[in-house]
Amino acid sequence: MRSAAEHLAQVLALVEPPEPRRVPLADALDAVLAVEVRAATDLPPFDNSAMDGYAVRAADAAEAREGAPVRLAVVGESAAGHPWPGTLAAGEAVRIMTGAPMPSGADAVVPQERVVVDRGAVAGDAAAGSVVAGDAAAGSAVAGSAVAGGAAAGDAAAGDSAAGDAVLLPAPAALSAHVRRRGEDAQHGDLVVPPGVRLRPRHLAAAAAAGVGEVVVVPAPRVAFLVTGDELVAPGGTLAPGQIFESNAVYLEAALRALGAVPVDLGAVGDSPDAVLAAVSGADADLVVTTGGASVGEHDPVKAGLAPAGVSFLTVAIQPGKPQGLGRIGGVPVVCLPGNPVAVAVCVEVFVAPAVRAMRGVAEPPWTPMRALEAWRCPPGREQVMPVTIDSEGVRPATSGGSGSHLAARLASADGLARVRAEADAVAAGDIVAVRRFTV
Ligand SMILES: Nc1nc2c(c(=O)[nH]1)N[C@H]1C(S)=C(S)[C@@H](COP(=O)(O)OP(=O)(O)OC[C@H]3O[C@@H](n4cnc5c(N)ncnc54)[C@H](O)[C@@H]3O)O[C@H]1N2
Ligand code: MOO
Secondary structure, three states, X not given: OEOHHHHHHHHHHHXXXXXXXXXXXXXOOOOEEOOOEEOOOOEOOOOEEOOOEEEEOHHHHOOOEOOEOEEEEEEEEEEOOEOOOOEOOOOEEEXXXXXXXXXXXXXXXXEHHHOEEEOOOOOOOHHHOOEEEXXXXXXXXXXXXXXXXXXXXXXXXXXXXXXXXXXXXOOOOOOOOOEEOOOXXXXXXXXXXXXXXXXXXXXXXXXXXXXXXXXXXXXXXXXXXXXXXXXXXXXXXXXXXXXXXXXXXXXXXXXXXXXXXXXXXXXXXXXXXXXXXXXXXXXXXXXXXXXXXXXXXXXXXXXXXXXXXXXXXXXXXXXXOOEEEEEEEOOEEEEEEOOOHHHHHHHHHHHHHHHHHHHHOOOOXXXXXXXXXXXXXXXXXXXXXXXXXXXXXXXXXXXOOOOOOOOHHHHOOOOEEEEEXXXXXXXXXXXXXXXXXXXX
16 A cells, blocks of 8 residues: 555646746736736836825925915816826926826925915915915914915815915925835836745736736646546435435535636546546546546446556555545546545545645645544554544544544534544544644
């Protein structure tokens, strides 16, 4: 019998990552980046305002004081997507919105709460203009110089100015205040996401912001699955004598999806070796997984169909999961699992998931030592993989029936798996076992 570790090495040796492919960002979530993302532009692409307010020349406001504000003529407006085309001259300000380009000549932004707008002051009769204070402080700062007219306080009103108004600045503006500098986030050509990163939403946003619309990734591997057995009926149907409900295909489809693979359902082919060979041979996949028909029985169709085509059938020192097959059909790696549902779940966690993660370039989560809180028995000579419940103190068998490979319903109560070395024939309370929460 081959050890589980040895068998895993053989499985991993058989699989290869799919060829990297260029995909739009919308299709790249969770894929592993094959080629680094570099900024296609400076980011931000231009100097712009971090505030709604007024773009000014800091030098103009240097002498501004409470009670002696500096008055600037508002000569235009720069909004996000709508730059102001001119050049700011001494004594001028431009109304500016958050994200809008800084006008040429401007080097600071004064938030609108910190100014007082003198409505219509420049265009015509200053005395007729109304003074609009952004907030109480700004209002009081210019109380002495406020021009007669209806005064109204409030942010919205203060921002509502256009060319022809003037703004009163009650304090100096620091050079570059509230200006977001071109290239301060990333410069054209800078590394934004290195290769090997599993792309999460934040990586996609960073690539998009840097002007990159497509990325080269290791695509999700296509993993085909085939279930066998004349006794299977789709869940929800009616059982005739001797029939059982199909659960392995349901599990595999979901597990493969959870692993980031593209599941390819090859169907249920009954107990015909020819049908097994035909289904597996035609699979458009990076890996094929079969369940059932891999043992020593009279009607083991997977073994009968695939062994003559070159798949090796062997026993692995693991419980559950002893009879398995491994090889290639038409160049495509094939892993044959036994049919018992718990054996399938265990073999996916121990052999198939690591293979899928290796194909994707994703790290394998570790198994960690934990304390057994109860005693249980194990089969000598095979590494036992026991479904367990997990709490902060340790683990307990999830079922009183041990790791029986047919106990599919009870598998639902487990949190993860505990591995007991092949030499042990029992676990005592207090023993240390290797544990991992289910990864699918
Ligand atoms: N004489 C021996 N008999 C068996 C041995 C042995 O060493 N000598 N090994 C046992 C072990 S261990 C296992 S595991 C099973 C594996 O047998 P197969 O891989 O041939 O699997 P099947 O017989 O086809 O199925 C086993 C079991 O699982 C049920 N099953 C199958 N497919 C599904 C499915 N898609 N959904 C739900 N349930 C499924 C099937 O009805 C059987 O009950 O062999 C032992 N025998
Ligand atoms: O190895 Mo089998 O999967 O024990 O029942």
